[in-house]
Amino acid sequence: MNAITKALRTFGLFWWNFLVGDTPEIFVATLVIIGGALALKHDRSAGLVYIVVLTALTLSATVYRGRKRLS
């Protein structure tokens, strides 16, 4: 493996660990939050409530998953 390939692999690995790592549910939920917010951009109240509720659910779900994995 040459130096450039190695550097690219390290760079890719950094982004994979940063974005997905051991919490893929946060990555997927963030995409869903952004996609849903874009779909609801013409309805301000529904859009804002959607972002807040889904973020709260994501945090609760990822914490619960963490507890289940650790116990």
Add this chain to the structure above:
Amino acid sequence: MTTSTVLLALAVFGACAVESVEALTLVLAAGSTRGWRSAYEGAASAVVILAVLVLAVGVPLVHYVPIDVIRVVIGGLLLILGLGWLRKAILRASGHVALHDEDAIYARTVAELNSHPLREQKRDGIGFVVAFKGVLLEGLEIVLIVLSLGVSSHHLGLAALMAAAAAVIVIAVGALVARQLSEVPENSLKFVVGIMLSSFGVFWVGEGVGLSWPGNDLAILACIGGFLVLSYGLVRWLRSFVEKRTGVDTLAAEQ
């Protein structure tokens, strides 16, 4: 100075302090076992690369990419980073994960470095690489936070300044107290910064897609309050599982 500017400054400072502590632990471990010259050179090389990265990526981002696109992407990145930190902090605070212990990490790194024979030469490659990688990897997160918060709010200079201030203070404290980095309340800092990054993430995703928040910047404070209440509730809820398992009232035990 607006509410969001003050919160931005505090968030960048806190996040960079946490990352700087983690980087400094590795530099101290490399310096004390493999020689200070190699450790300093490794750390300095990484800092130069990070500074170039901020200039090379941050400045074009500000000038050539539409601000709403930046805000959505950065809002997403902040959500991923902030929720990840908050998750870890909640699991630690509830007793499901051991608290982050810089002394243990330092001892482990020193033991690992001591297992390699030290040659008698001015520069030590292993010390250089450990310090370089430590500063570069922790620093990349700092760069992401500086770029995210700085570019989306048009305060890149302030964000970079706060990051530098946090790094300088951590280094000064590290130099003065030498290896007592466990005294820095890193777990609490991570909790607070996780809440702030998540709040900025929620705020920028909304603003980026064109949904303006009631109260404008003040909505960030409301988000912080909401995350605080939710996180406290989650910690209490998770602690109830530990209490059921061990039969100990964790809150009473702390008092």
